[in-house]
Amino acid sequence: MEIPREKLRWIYERMVLIRAFEDRVAQEFAAGKLPGFVHLYAGEEAIAVGVCAHLTDRDYITSTHRGHGHCIAKGVDVKAMMAELFGKATGVCKGKGGSMHIADVDKGMLGANGIVGGGPPIACGAGLMAKTLGTDQVAVCFLGDGAAEQGTTHEAMNLAAIWKLPVVFVCENNLYAESTPWTYHCAAPDIASRAAAYDMPGVLVDGTDVFAVYEAAGEAIARARRGEGPTLLECRAFRYYGHFQGDAVSYRTPEEEAAYRQRDPIQRFRETVLSQGLLSEDELDAIDAAVQHEISEAVRFAESSPLPPPEDCLTDVYVSYPVEQLAFRH
Amino acid sequence: MSERQQASRAPGTVGIIANPAAGKDVRRLVALASTFDNQEKVRIVRRALAGLTAMGVRRVYYLPDSFGIVTRAAENSRFDLELVPIPVACTFTASDSEQAASWLAAHGVACVITLGGDGTNRAVARGCRELPLVPIATGTNNVFPYLVDGTIAGLAAGLLAAGQLDETCLERRPCLEVWIDGTLVDIALIDVAVSRERFLGARAIWDPNTVQQVIVSRVIPGVIGLAAVAAALCPIPSPTGALVEFGTGSVCVTVPLAPGLVTTVPVRAWNMVSPGDEIVIEQRPCILALDGERELRIEDSHRVTVRLSASGPLVLDPRLAFSAAAKRGCFVMPLTSTM
Amino acid sequence: MVVTTRVLSYRQAINEALRLEMRRDPTVILMGEDVAGGATIKHIEQEGAWGGPLGVTKSLVSEFGRQRVLDTPISEAAFIGAAVGAAVTGLRPVAELMFVDFFGVCMDQIFNQGAKLRYMFGGKAKVPMVIRTMIGAGFGAAGQHSGCHYSVFAHMPGLKAVAPATPYDAKGLLIAAIRDDDPVMFFEHKMLYDMTGEVPEGDYVVPIGKADVKREGSDVTIVAISRMVHIALEAAKRLSGEGIEAEVVDLRSLSPLDEDAVLSSLAKTRRLVVVDEDNPRCSVAADIAALAVDKGFDYLDAPVKLVTAPHTPVPFSPSLERYYIPTPERVVAAVREIV
C-alpha cells in the first residue's frame, strides 16, 4: 500500500481538525453557547478519515448522531459546521439541523442522523442510484455498534447484498451504546461475522490505526466500485468523551480509558510517519497550528453570524406548498 | 527439575487461550477467506471442555476475552469443571495471549489449548516456553494448528494432563527468531516475509509484489500463505527451512497466497536454510511480516537478522496422542455388572 | 387517613409512580434503552447507573433488579413488540420509547399489533401496556428529537393517550395507565421534568379520560395540552390584567377525550381557543375545534381559534425554535381576536 505524501498530510490534517473541532465544541457547550444534544467523535478520527480518504465529493456517506467527524472527513466546511452548531443563519443547514442533523449534500454527506439505524437504508438508496445510472459512485454507511441491533441495519445489509449495491457498511464499534456495553446489547458480540449471514465479506479492523482502516476501506470501496457488492467493516475504537455532553460516564473505569488513550490514533499516526521519515515534525506542527487557527476562525465566524430570522422556520419544508398553510392557524 | 516434570506434579489442569479476533482480517475482502465467527469458537471450546472432563480434568485456566468465548462455552453445560480466569490485565491485543501463556507456563499446567491461526499461536509461543500447545485451527492461515475437532483436542489435552502420554507424543516445532541490534525481539512459527510496504496497515500480506524475500521455518507441502512458495519450489518435506527471493529472474510459481487467492509469484532464487543459520535482512524501507502479518517496522539504522531455531514450541499431536493412548488401553474398561 | 403531600419534580413524580406500581404488582416490568443503564457493569449496579438518558427511571433497578428493569438493545420494534406480547400474555409492561420521534422505527408493533389485537381477536385478549415517551420542543434537540406527535396516536383506534402537565397529574395518570387494561401512550414533556409541584404520598389515580380545569374563568375557554397548559395559564394571567377572565382546561387525556369538560366550559364562556404544540393538520387541536363546531355549535359566539406549532418539523436554531413553539403572546392575541 502506497500513500502519497499529500494524502498523508491530508489524513493528518483531517484527524487533528476533527480532534480540535470536538475539543472546542466541548468547551463551547460547557460554556452554554450551544443548544441541544452534542455527541463528540474524539478518539474515533481514524475511522472517518481512513475511510473518506478514498472518496470524492461525488461519493456519498450516511452518518450518525456522532457525525461531526464524518462531515469533516468528507470535506464539509468547518466554518459552516461551527455556525450550524451555534444555530446561525450561516450554518451549513441554515441553523435548521444542528449537531444531530448536520449535512451537506453537495459534499456527498447525507446527514448525521438523530435516528439510530436511520442511515443504512439511505445508503442503500444512494448505492442503488449509482448502480441504476451506471456510475462508479459508492455509498459508505457509518453506523455505531448500537445501531447494529436495529432492524433497519439488517434489512439494509440484506438488500445491499441481494442487489450487489456499491455500499460499504462501516460499523464504528466504540464498545458502548450510551451506557450499555456492546457485550450486553449484542448476543454474539462479533459484528464483523454478521456479514456472513448476508453473503458479504466481514472484516475486523483496528479503528485506532488509520493505516489499517485506510487499507481495508480502500479494498472495500474498490470492490464496491467494481460492482462486486457490499462489505461490512467493523472498526473498533473508543470515544473519549461521554455519550453526549453532560454524561458523567459512570459506566467506564479510568483504567479502561487509560488503556485506550494509549492507542490514540493521532499519536500513532505521528509515530509512524516520523519514524519512517515520511513527514517531518515541523510539517506536522505546522499543520497543528493551522488547524488551531482554522478552528478559532470558525468559532469567530459562528459567533459573529446572525441568527436566522424567525420566519425562516417556514422555509424548506417542501419544494412547493401554499405558504399560508404552513404558518399558524390564527 | 524441568517445567515438564513440574507440570506432571500438578495433573489435571489445562489452559485455554481462544483468540476472538482470529479469522476476521482483511483476507475476507482481498481473498476469499471465511469469517470465523466467535460463536463457532464457543462451540469448539464447549466440545474441548467435554473432552477434558471426560479425561478427568477438573480445572481449566482461561484467558478472559472480550467475547467471553470460554465462559460462554461453559454456560448451560453441566461440566464438572472449575474455570479460572488467568490473571492478566487485558488490553485486548495479542500481548494478552503472550502474557497468559507465560502465566500458564509458570503455573504448571499440563498444556494449553489454543484457538486461532498462525498469528495466535505465535503470540502464545512467545510466552509458553516448554508448555505444550494443543492448537485448534480457527484462523485465516492455519499452517501451525491442527484442523481438528474440539472434542479430539480436548481429549488429547486431557490425556496429557492425566499423565497418560509421554514425550513421544510431543512434537518440537522450529521457529524463526528475529534479532534487531543483537536483541531477540520476536519470533515467527511459519514464515518471515521481508516486505517493501511502509505501513503495517491491515496487517495481512496478499500482494506478492510487495515482498522481497520469505524465510520459512520448514518446507511443508499443501499449505496456504507465503510458506506455500517454498513448498512449491522444494517438493520434499524437509526438516530444514528455506529462503526464497521474490522477483523476476528464475521461475514463476503458482501458489495459494491466501484462502481462495491463487497467484503467480516470480522467484529469483531460493536456498535451503538449516537450524542455526542466520539471514541478514538488507532491504530498506522494510517491514517484517511474521506468519503472514505485517508486524515490525524496521528503521534504516537497525541491523536485523533472522535465525532458524530448531527449538520452537512443543506441540501435542492429537493423532500420536490417540494412538499412544489406545496402545496403553486408556479407552478400554472391563465389563462391569452395572452394564 | 391523612395524606401527606410534598413537593416533587415531574421527573420524580413519574419515578415514584413506577416504583409504587412495581411494588404493588409484580407483573409490572420496565424496559427500554438504558432505563436501568450499564447492564452487566458491576461497579454501577447500585448507583451511578443512568436510569434513562435524563434520569427519569434512576435507581429503580436498585430496588427491583434487572429482572424487572430491563435495558434493551436499540431495537425498538423488537422490545415494544415484546411489550405487546408480554401484555397479551399476562404482564403489565411499561416500555420506554426514548423520544416519541422514534415511533417510526416501531410503529407497526404499536398500531397494527398492540392497538388492534383485542379487536381482531373478537375481544378475547387485552393488551395492558404503557409506552412512556418524551415529547416536545424547547431543548434545541431539533428535527428528530423534539416533536409532539401525540395526534398520530390519538388518531388510532385501540390506543389511549395521555399527556400530563403537572407532577401531580403525571403520577396519578401514570398509575392509572399502568392499571388500565388497554395500551396507553404516556407522553412526558421534556421541558417539564424539572418543574415542581405538590404530590401526595402513596398511590392515587387520575382517571384517564378526565380533563381538569386548571383555572376558572368566564370570558373564554383555553383548552391546552401538556406544556401548553402553562403557556395558557401565563396568557390567562396577562389577560386578567386586561379584564378578560380565561378558563384554562388541561385536557390531560387526548384519547379518550373529555368532551363534556370542553363543552361545559364552552357553554359557560362561549368562546374557545385551543393551544397545542403539535403540528396542526389532523391534530388533537383540530379535533377539539371540530368537537366545538359539531356538538357545541349553539354555544359558540365567535370562531374557534387554534394556537399551534406551524406545519413544519422542529427547527434547531433557538430563534427558529422560539418561533415554532406557541407563546403566551400568541395565545393572548388569539383571545383578543374573539373576545
Ligand SMILES: Cc1ncc(C[n+]2csc(CCOP(=O)(O)OP(=O)(O)O)c2C)c(N)n1
Ligand atoms: C431509533 C433510536 N433509538 C434510540 C435513540 C437514542 N440514542 C441515541 S444515540 C444512542 C446510542 C447509539 O449507540 P451506537 O450506535 O453504538 O453509537 P455511539 O453513540 O456509540 O457512537 C441511542 C440509544 C435514537 N437516537 N434513535
Ligand SMILES: [Mg+2]
Ligand atoms: Mg457505540
